[in-house]
Amino acid sequence: MAQYQTLHIPQALYGKEFQLTLKDSFRQLRPGNQTITSGVNGDFWGPTLFINKGDTVRMDVLNKLNDSTTLHWHGFHLPAVMDGGPHQVIPPNTRWKPYWKITNQAATYWYHPHLHEMTQEHMTKGLGGLIIVRDSVEAALALPRTYGTDDIPLVLSSRRYDASNQFVFTNTAYGDYLLTNGTPNAQYTFPRQMVRLRILNAETERGFILGFSDNRTFYVIGNDGGLLEAPVSLTRLPVFVGERYEILVDLSGLSEGSTLDLKAYNSGQTLGFPGGEPGTDGQFGSLLNNKDFSVLHIIIGAQTAKPILSLPASLVKQNYLSAADATNSRALSITAGQPANNPFRFDNKLFDINYINHTVLKNTTEKWSVTNNNVFGHCFHIHDVQFKIVSRSSGPIGAYESGWKDAFFINRNETVSFVARFSDQADPQHPFMYHCHFGNHEDEGMMGQFVVSEPTQGNGPSTAASKFQIYPNPVGDRLYLNRSEAPDGVYYISIISASGKTVMMLPRPELHQGIDVSHLAPGVYYLHITSENKKQSTVSFIRR
Amino acid sequence: MSTLFSTLLLSLFMQVDSPPAGGVLFRDFSLKQAGGGYYTSAAHKDLKGMVLVFTCNHCPFARLYTQRLNNLARTCDSAGVQLLAINAMDTLVYEDETLEAMTLRAKTEGWKFPYLQDADQSVAAMMGAVCTPQVFILWKEQKHWVMRYSGAIDSNGQEPELAEAYAAEALKDLLAGTMVRTPSTQAFGCRIYYRKQQP
Numbered sequence: 001m002a003q004y005q006t007l008h009i010p011q012a013l014y015g016k017e018f019q020l021t022l023k024d025s026f027r028q029l030r031p032g033n034q035t036i037t038s039g040v041n042g043d044f045w046g047p048t049l050f051i052n053k054g055d056t057v058r059m060d061v062l063n064k065l066n067d068s069t070t071l072h073w074h075g076f077h078l079p080a081v082m083d084g085g086p087h088q089v090i091p092p093n094t095r096w097k098p099y100w101k102i103t104n105q106a107a108t109y110w111y112h113p114h115l116h117e118m119t120q121e122h123m124t125k126g127l128g129g130l131i132i133v134r135d136s137v138e139a140a141l142a143l144p145r146t147y148g149t150d151d152i153p154l155v156l157s158s159r160r161y162d163a164s165n166q167f168v169f170t171n172t173a174y175g176d177y178l179l180t181n182g183t184p185n186a187q188y189t190f191p192r193q194m195v196r197l198r199i200l201n202a203e204t205e206r207g208f209i210l211g212f213s214d215n216r217t218f219y220v221i222g223n224d225g226g227l228l229e230a231p232v233s234l235t236r237l238p239v240f241v242g243e244r245y246e247i248l249v250d251l252s253g254l255s256e257g258s259t260l261d262l263k264a265y266n267s268g269q270t271l272g273f274p275g276g277e278p279g280t281d282g283q284f285g286s287l288l289n290n291k292d293f294s295v296l297h298i299i300i301g302a303q304t305a306k307p308i309l310s311l312p313a314s315l316v317k318q319n320y321l322s323a324a325d326a327t328n329s330r331a332l333s334i335t336a337g338q339p340a341n342n343p344f345r346f347d348n349k350l351f352d353i354n355y356i357n358h359t360v361l362k363n364t365t366e367k368w369s370v371t372n373n374n375v376f377g378h379c380f381h382i383h384d385v386q387f388k389i390v391s392r393s394s395g396p397i398g399a400y401e402s403g404w405k406d407a408f409f410i411n412r413n414e415t416v417s418f419v420a421r422f423s424d425q426a427d428p429q430h431p432f433m434y435h436c437h438f439g440n441h442e443d444e445g446m447m448g449q450f451v452v453s454e455p456t457q458g459n460g461p462s463t464a465a466s467k468f469q470i471y472p473n474p475v476g477d478r479l480y481l482n483r484s485e486a487p488d489g490v491y492y493i494s495i496i497s498a499s500g501k502t503v504m505m506l507p508r509p510e511l512h513q514g515i516d517v518s519h520l521a522p523g524v525y526y527l528h529i530t531s532e533n534k535k536q537s538t539v540s541f542i543r544r
Numbered sequence: 545m546s547t548l549f550s551t552l553l554l555s556l557f558m559q560v561d562s563p564p565a566g567g568v569l570f571r572d573f574s575l576k577q578a579g580g581g582y583y584t585s586a587a588h589k590d591l592k593g594m595v596l597v598f599t600c601n602h603c604p605f606a607r608l609y610t611q612r613l614n615n616l617a618r619t620c621d622s623a624g625v626q627l628l629a630i631n632a633m634d635t636l637v638y639e640d641e642t643l644e645a646m647t648l649r650a651k652t653e654g655w656k657f658p659y660l661q662d663a664d665q666s667v668a669a670m671m672g673a674v675c676t677p678q679v680f681i682l683w684k685e686q687k688h689w690v691m692r693y694s695g696a697i698d699s700n701g702q703e704p705e706l707a708e709a710y711a712a713e714a715l716k717d718l719l720a721g722t723m724v725r726t727p728s729t730q731a732f733g734c735r736i737y738y739r740k741q742q743p
Contacts, residue, residue, distance in 0.1 A: 024734045026605045026701060033700045033707075036605060036732050043604075064602070066735040092637045092737065164696070164730045499636045521639065 004187035009148040011047040023064040038125035046129030053135035058099040063090040075109035080430035081507040086116040105226035106138030108198040120439030124169040144196040173205040174286035187297035193307035204439040206275035213261040222246030225386030225404030241379040242407035242437035261294040272377040272412040321419040326367035343444035350445035357448035362426040369417040381407040383432040387420035474542035477518035489532040498524040570689040575660035578646040593625040598673040603734035606676040617657035632668035678731035695729030
């Protein structure tokens with residue numbers, strides 16, 4: 001019988017400014033040697049960031065890995081240049097400082113690496129973390145929200161180990177051993193009351209058909225990008241890669257000390273379900289495939305002082321988009337995949353970082369239809385927006401997935417349509433991504449990119465190269481830019497050491513307070529500036 | 545995958561009983577040494593063997609091994625074998641891998657063996673080192689250096705008392721004049737990023 005381990009609850013960080021250091025480490029995950037891992041501010045996975053809608057958050061991301069990577073803010077509506085897709089490559093020992101105003105609703109989001117061809121490896125090693133957005137609407141509801149007590153994050157993924165206990169991340173779609181928040185054979189004590197679970201599927205490919213071992217009814221209250229209008233009751237919930245679901249489960253009827261399991265009921269799924277393949281090894285086999293297994297062993301504990309004991313009848317009034325709101329439509333097809341060694345892609349084109357697949361006009365509402373007449377299921381994810389699924393050719397849309405979403409499962413022989421509004425964030429220089437969220441599929445090129453453009457935006461006549469001055473020089477802790485000489489605005493600043501290494505990456509830097517260079521070692525540096533009109537210039541300075 | 549590839553490559557070398565023609569495998573090197581001076585391999589003609597340990601300052605897994613390397617160095621010293629720790633991390637990228645930082649660490653931790661800086665990564669490239677920590681034991685056979693062990697230091701980073709001491713056992717076999725029972729194992733830890741791969 002499994003030796004249970006207490007579920008790890010990731011550290012909670014609150015505020016508007018977050019320092020996230022990505023580093024290589026190791027962890028004892030199995031008997032014998034430790035496993036080489038990566039973590040954010042720790043040895044595996046990362047802290048949960050609590051942020052408030054309306055705040056401007058500033059991220060100070062320092063890559064101390066022995067590898068380049070990126071960090072993507074999954075689910076957020078934000079400027080493309082802050083989004084952390086494959087374009088914002090952070091070299092080792094470089095600092096990347098994106099910031100944006102949180103316009104997303106209260107829900108559970110996450111951050112994870114997104115470096116092309118390396119996403120599966122970096123995610124398998126453990127990079128990532130949750131972001132919980134709070135807002136006044138959610139705060140007014142009688143919902144459990146004591147993190148780690150009655151509001152529990154559950155990040156589900158699995159790992160395959162080689163003979164030396166090291167993670168396998170090539171030629172494998174599935175792990176053999178489940179990790180719940182990085183904990184093998186996890187168990188946790190839940191109070192005897194209404195408990196909220198924030199579930200993220202952070203797998204490479206596997207889906208989970210979740211339910212409780214006593215088949216009790218539970219309630220979906222939130223999707224990827226917001227709360228539902230009312231709880232949706234069910235006994236089984238499919239959660240596919242990249243998706244988040246918030247659920248409530250009423251444990252008040254159970255006695256203290258009793259136990260139950262949250263389980264994945266993954267046996268007997270039809271062809272196309274990721275993790276339903278019958279083999280136990282090889283690229284598409286796994287010890288967990290086509291099986292029912294526990295994802296969390298639950299022990300019932302005492303009620304807390306102020307327990308939530310009832311289910312809200314309604315949640316949040318949402319102004320959902322409908323198909324009728326769309327003024328433009330796009331159709332995408334999932335192609336290739338067969339024979340083997342012919343990677344899946346969209347519309348017969350593998351990801352090309354120099355090719356913009358779609359241009360979307362700012363402030364338009366569009367309907368995108370994704371068709372999968374292919375051999376296997378996929379998880380579609382699009383950056384920048386939260387959308388509403390408006391049709392599934394396979395049948396009615398599940399009530400549990402009727403809210404704001406940024407990812408969905410598309411089975412074989414299915415077309416899924418969604419409607420999204422592309423507001424605010426126009427940037428002709430920097431694309432957003434859409435892709436299959438299976439780590440192996442996106443690494444192989446099942447991605448496309450789109451830019452959101454102003455209706456009048458184009459490659460108009462460019463102004464003369466901006467001149468700018470920096471002061472003081474030599475500089476102490478803070479460097480200032482004379483902005484009057486960069487009239488079209490500063491799009492990007494890179495600071496490069498005398499030896500040619502990029503040490504700071506500053507998308508659309510906020511220059512009124514100067515640039516904090518206090519962590520730079522004394523020496524000569526170059527400040528490379530790109531203006532909003534793509535003009536580039538460089539000036540050197542000395543850090544005292 | 546690169547780890548696997550280099551392991552395969554090395555095992556090809558290891559199957560060659562006669563030394564590789566033209567000294568393809570091994571070229572003498574001269575590297576800066578923490579604390580001052582250079583270590584020049586050609587100046588140590590009488591060595592029976594060399595234990596090259598690729599390590600670095602910032603890798604948490606590599607940092608577990610100081611005491612075990614001191615123990616291994618003691619065995620080496622009494623047997624005419626030289627243990628050399630080699631840092632091949634790119635100092636342009638990793639500021640904590642400078643010679644000054646190496647010197648400080650070796651002194652603070654009481655290292656009993658030279659800590660060398662492979663500034664141009666040429667020794668690491670010659671050996672096919674891919675990560676820290678990673679060990680290569682070279683043995684002098686008919687005046688040529690032949691690879692007799694490559695891989696991990698042992699089988700448990702954090703719990704030495706539970707570990708199979710691969711490198712120490714290989715050294716024991718070599719000193720006893722017998723075949724190395726486990727000539728290669730998988731090395732893992734922090735990737736050595738070769739400079740030309742830098743973005």
